[in-house]
Amino acid sequence: MTGVLNTVGAPLERLEGPAKVTGTATYAFEHRPDDPVYLHPLQATIARGRVTNIDTAAAESLEGVHTVLTHTNAERLASTPDSELAVLQSDEVGFRGQLIGAVLADTPETAHHAASLIGITYERHPHDAAFRDDSDVVYTHDGSNPMMSADLVHGDVDTALAAATFTLDATYTTPAEYNNPMEPHATIACWQDGELTLHDSNQGSHVVRAVVAPLLGVEPERVHVISPHVGGGFGAKGMPHSHVILVALAAKALPGRSVKCALTRQHMFSLVGYRPPTVQRIRLGADSEGRLTATGHDSLEQTARIKEFADQSANASRNMYVSPNRHITNRLAALDVPPGTWMRGPGETGGMYALETAMDEMAQVCGVDPIEFRLRNEPESDPSSGLPFSSRNLVACLREGAEKFGWRHRDPTPGVRREGDWLIGTGVAASTFPTLSFPGSMATIRCCSDGRYRVDIGASDLGTGARTALSQIAAEALEVSVEAVDLHLGSTTQPFASLAGGSAGTASWGSAIVHVARTFREEHGSTPEPGAETTATAPPNPAAGEYSMHAYGAQFAEVRVHADTGEIRVPRLLGVFAAGRIINPRTAHSQFLGGMTMGVSMALHEHSVTDERFGHVVNQDFAGYHIASNADIGSIEATWLDEYDPHVNPMGSKGIGEVGIVGTAAAVGNAAHHATGIRVRELPLTPDKFL
Numbered sequence: 001m002t003g004v005l006n007t008v009g010a011p012l013e014r015l016e017g018p019a020k021v022t023g024t025a026t027y028a029f030e031h032r033p034d035d036p037v038y039l040h041p042l043q044a045t046i047a048r049g050r051v052t053n054i055d056t057a058a059a060e061s062l063e064g065v066h067t068v069l070t071h072t073n074a075e076r077l078a079s080t081p082d083s084e085l086a087v088l089q090s091d092e093v094g095f096r097g098q099l100i101g102a103v104l105a106d107t108p109e110t111a112h113h114a115a116s117l118i119g120i121t122y123e124r125h126p127h128d129a130a131f132r133d134d135s136d137v138v139y140t141h142d143g144s145n146p147m148m149s150a151d152l153v154h155g156d157v158d159t160a161l162a163a164a165t166f167t168l169d170a171t172y173t174t175p176a177e178y179n180n181p182m183e184p185h186a187t188i189a190c191w192q193d194g195e196l197t198l199h200d201s202n203q204g205s206h207v208v209r210a211v212v213a214p215l216l217g218v219e220p221e222r223v224h225v226i227s228p229h230v231g232g233g234f235g236a237k238g239m240p241h242s243h244v245i246l247v248a249l250a251a252k253a254l255p256g257r258s259v260k261c262a263l264t265r266q267h268m269f270s271l272v273g274y275r276p277p278t279v280q281r282i283r284l285g286a287d288s289e290g291r292l293t294a295t296g297h298d299s300l301e302q303t304a305r306i307k308e309f310a311d312q313s314a315n316a317s318r319n320m321y322v323s324p325n326r327h328i329t330n331r332l333a334a335l336d337v338p339p340g341t342w343m344r345g346p347g348e349t350g351g352m353y354a355l356e357t358a359m360d361e362m363a364q365v366c367g368v369d370p371i372e373f374r375l376r377n378e379p380e381s382d383p384s385s386g387l388p389f390s391s392r393n394l395v396a397c398l399r400e401g402a403e404k405f406g407w408r409h410r411d412p413t414p415g416v417r418r419e420g421d422w423l424i425g426t427g428v429a430a431s432t433f434p435t436l437s438f439p440g441s442m443a444t445i446r447c448c449s450d451g452r453y454r455v456d457i458g459a460s461d462l463g464t465g466a467r468t469a470l471s472q473i474a475a476e477a478l479e480v481s482v483e484a485v486d487l488h489l490g491s492t493t494q495p496f497a498s499l500a501g502g503s504a505g506t507a508s509w510g511s512a513i514v515h516v517a518r519t520f521r522e523e524h525g526s527t528p529e530p531g532a533e534t535t536a537t538a539p540p541n542p543a544a545g546e547y548s549m550h551a552y553g554a555q556f557a558e559v560r561v562h563a564d565t566g567e568i569r570v571p572r573l574l575g576v577f578a579a580g581r582i583i584n585p586r587t588a589h590s591q592f593l594g595g596m597t598m599g600v601s602m603a604l605h606e607h608s609v610t611d612e613r614f615g616h617v618v619n620q621d622f623a624g625y626h627i628a629s630n631a632d633i634g635s636i637e638a639t640w641l642d643e644y645d646p647h648v649n650p651m652g653s654k655g656i657g658e659v660g661i662v663g664t665a666a667a668v669g670n671a672a673h674h675a676t677g678i679r680v681r682e683l684p685l686t687p688d689k690f691l
């Protein structure tokens with residue numbers, strides 16, 4: 001049936017592909033209202049203090065300037081504990097780059113020029129933007145991340161380490177990394193008759209509404225968020241950031257006018273979050289057989305003094321491998337810097353870089369092959385919760401990957417393979433990401449006059465192919481061909497859908513669609529009248545809380561390091577994943593390739609540099625902040641096991657958006673060590689570190 005009806009499992013091309021490649025798919029900023037007003041944001045140039053004066057006279061006297069919005073004239077928002085979103089509500093400055101005003105003008109050029117005429121004076125307070133382990137700034141997070149507690153202590157790691165045959169104690173660092181989707185954030189706001197309409201690039205229109213409406217003191221039904229196409233987000237568009245509030249405030253100041261704001265690439269280095277830098281100490285102890293007896297993972301991450309964000313990178317070590325004694329801690333250093341946010345694989349991406357590098361080091365200490373070392377430490381149930389795994393096929397991924405990659409012929413000795421001036425090595429690392437599903441998503445299915453089915457769900461397609469995958473899920477559930485489904489998403493006019501985040505979009509929305517389709521068939525039969533319609537909410541997963549649910553993968557890298565310059569290349573990557581049932585092999589393959597490519601980028605290039613004297617990122621564009629380009633990527637192969645997980649959701653699928661980046665950087669670093677004998681514990685793996 002699957003092949004015939006093009007439903008789940010068929011490698012369909014993106015349904016909106018032709019619209020995208022012909023330029024007719026409208027992204028947020030491309031919406032063209034009549035007579036728009038352009039917003040140019042003003043940003044603080046100090047890291048901490050107060051704005052004492054903003055001289056707007058020259059700017060406001062320019063022809064074409066409507067007004068300059070500052071904390072002195074902006075409308076009051078409802079009070080909020082979220083200091084990032086309390087835009088223009090006080091004279092306080094909590095980080096360099098913070099929004100302190102906006103120029104509104106008839107053209108972007110006029111707005112930009114007017115902004116240059118504005119004089120701002122400050123009262124400077126001493127600031128601290130130096131990320132370090134120091135009791136002045138370090139604290140235990142107070143639970144802003146509801147997913148997990150800060151610490152997990154089982155047994156006694158110190159005693160176990162003292163008794164261990166083999167031990168490792170190593171510290172790994174990762175820099176702040178910045179989400180850089182192709183489409184920077186953009187918002188158009190229009191306030192009319194007490195209703196606010198936002199054309200906004202986001203990962204959840206209903207989420208934007210839920211945040212914006214109470215801040216502006218309006219009923220959620222009076223806020224409309226429209227977002228049919230999104231050019232990537234990677235977590236930075238998961239929650240609305242300060243610019244959305246600024247544009248909404250501006251629209252309220254100019255009723256009836258549409259206010260347009262497109263963030264620049266530079267803005268993205270202070271206004272929309274980042275993956276916080278980490279310092280992670282890992283201690284491992286093992287017995288003479290290479291079985292882990294102790295795992296210590298202590299992570300320190302940067303957070304902003306004005307708003308806590310915690311990745312909790314150490315938590316990857318809670319349930320990855322068996323170890324009777326575990327000591328997992330997450331600490332934060334609060335600084336006068338912009339707030340961090342989610343970035344692809346938040347927590348696991350940084351945490352597994354450290355853990356999977358340490359596992360490679362420890363395998364060597366124990367004299368065991370790194371794949372065999374992982375097999376020996378494979379848990380039978382979740383070592384942190386004691387729950388059974390809903391499905392866990394890491395071992396099969398490692399075995400299949402080893403076979404495909406030719407691991408059996410590998411000489412484990414580091415630094416002995418050379419072709420001309422290039423040292424050659426191979427490495428492996430494991431991937432994992434939780435299988436989540438957010439509650440409450442709804443969908444509507446209606447039978448149209450032509451006999452086709454219209455499906456409405458307020459979900460987001462970040463460019464990943466969600467629209468296509470959901471159409472396939474709907475078609476399967478209705479037992480019709482995908483051509484008989486007309487799926488609409490991306491707007492608050494559609495039923496509530498949870499965030500496109502946590503690799504949980506397809507699972508959460510698909511669960512709603514399957515449920516509504518079944519209900520529709522019960523109510524209207526298999527030959528419904530045109531106009532027959534059903535709306536319903538996805539029921540909670542009865543297996544939630546009974547199983548530990550995760551996707552897994554094994555990544556293999558071949559690396560070449562130039563003996564004289566330290567230049568590092570990655571000619572070959574292989575990822576083998578176990579991520580449940582694959583809804584659409586074509587778009588899933590792209591997700592895995594994208595994750596692995598971003599992992600190479602993290603391994604080799606991505607490195608923001610903060611000037612601690614001023615509190616800003618110096619390399620705030622693509623000239624200075626390097627991301628992997630085509631020329632950096634050799635052969636990448638991504639494949640997966642045939643896995644169906646009956647417990648996770650009605651589709652048997654797991655999230656695939658994030659697991660692909662997890663482990664890549666460790667695999668590359670482990671291969672670089674195999675090539676050179678040099679163990680780098682600090683990302684990115686730049687040439688200087690191999691000389």
Ligand code: MOS
Pocket residue numbers: 203233234235236238342343344345346500501502503
């Ligand atoms: Mo993802 S970092 O949860 O958008």
